[in-house]
Amino acid sequence: MSKEKFEGVYVYIEQRKGVIQEASLQLLGEARKLAEKLKTEVSAFLIGYQLKKLVKEPIYYGADKVIYVDNKECANYNPEIYKTVLVQLVMKYKPEIFLIAGTKYGRELAPSIAADLETGITADCTAFDIDEKGNLLQIRPPFGGRVHAYIITPEKRPQMATARPNVFPLPERNVSRKGEIIKEETEVSKPSMALIKFEKGSEAEIPIEKAEVLISFGRGFNLEDAHLLEELCDFFLKSSISCSRPIVDAGLMPRSRQVGQTGKTVRPKLYLAIGISGAIQHLAGMKDSKFIAAINKDPNAEIFKFCDFGIIGDYKEVIPLLIEELKKKQAPS
């Protein structure tokens, strides 16, 4: 197939249990910019079951067209079924560019679609542009974010990429925007893999990627002292508790609270790292925070090379001091 036959910027809009994931709406804003440069349209693919309430949302966030598949078999995400459906949509609509939010589902789904279509795919992009030849320039941060790689897919179409969540701003929701809505039927064959159970994790009141202050702890923190974290948290508005990967691997906190390369990317106003050494994979997730502070008893900890304010000491002594001072500030003088 010649690449001229492929047109338009398409975004896969991920919904989970009837809720559209913000990461895919963020991509609509980026898709609009690319479409304007290419003088083309933005379309959204949406799949699931009983989607009536959702189908217009992508339009409100910037899509010109929504193509959706509403099928009972698509009620829950299943990598095999979703892949088959999306491949059929891509074959029919022939996107020039096809973007997928790099959530866990997206990072799993996107490469399997690319492999089926035998096209190229770039992972976890943090910026996009159009080069002088009209190719999608895909910029991504491998090596724990220490380099930026510029990648293109010059011949094959669609040009596929996943994008890291919470890097692109959420476009404004505009309910007066109009667009076309198309319902598609696709074949869904019986999968050889099935979801048999889902256990919802306990989600923080404020998800860590939305918090303005993150009190984050690592292996150097003993959870017997958890009350210290909570007390500290209470001094800040829009604050939440996050952690490093070993804490999650040990089953002490849900995966949704993990910061880093294989966790979430956060950029709060204040990131306070307590008993976190500052491994490259951890830094990858929080290095763009506005103000980074650290409490660590090891003066040579890596984290001290990447923070605005560092306190060398045992958190058991430092946090109570901090709480005491913060209380003084709060008390009316």
Added chain:
Amino acid sequence: MLKIIVGIKWVPDTADVKFDPVKGTIIREGVESIINPPDLNAIELALALKEKYGGEVYVISMSPPSAIKGLKMAVAMGVDKAFLVSDRKFAAADTLATSYTLSCAIKKIGSYDLVIFGEETIDSATGHIGPEVGEMLGIPHLSYVTEVQEVDLQQRTIKMVREVEDGVEFFQANLPVVISVGVGINTPRYPIPLRRLLTELETNKYIETWALNDIGADPEKVGFKGSPTRVVKVIAAPMPARRLEIREASGETVKLFIKRLKEAEII
């Protein structure tokens, strides 16, 4: 009897990687290479399943011959056999071409029940290989698996657990499947000294090397030629500049800290 194939990548230890600030390139000389960390967890999972259900564990790596060191380590950990998939024509492969090459090698191995990969590498970190290989083998794939609960050899089914952002999912699949696992799902065992010695003495018995022709791959689909993506340039991304005000803990330090937070309009 379970036949398990584990894919491993021999990677520069990124904690040591330096970047040439002028040319913007990665300096690989003098950097230690290691088995990509989650691939050790993949090997551990495979060996644990073998101990439980019986069977064989093979590892494969598409790599220049330098990866032999990693393959030997895998054998010393208890893997039965290792395959080095190596050919000049495989050079500069993107993930599609890498996955194609690996899937040809896996087909050449023949029968298998489970293929295990790491979740992602510490160098280019795409996490593409597992899903792509699954697709190319025409079997289901699941990423972010934290546990294999049960394999039913009679029914030829497997039960798996995995973690996503908002919770834990339990899947059941027909064998064979491809799964990807992350660091921390288990504690990889150490190489056994005696096996390490055996691998050195009888390398050819444990490690086989396959080139393009051996795996029957289409030369148009491997290496640079078979790669639809092109890395145009790589530039060093400096960490954002920080104030680096580091103080010993004291009442004064804490006061100063709070002052800084006020200045930054955080409190």
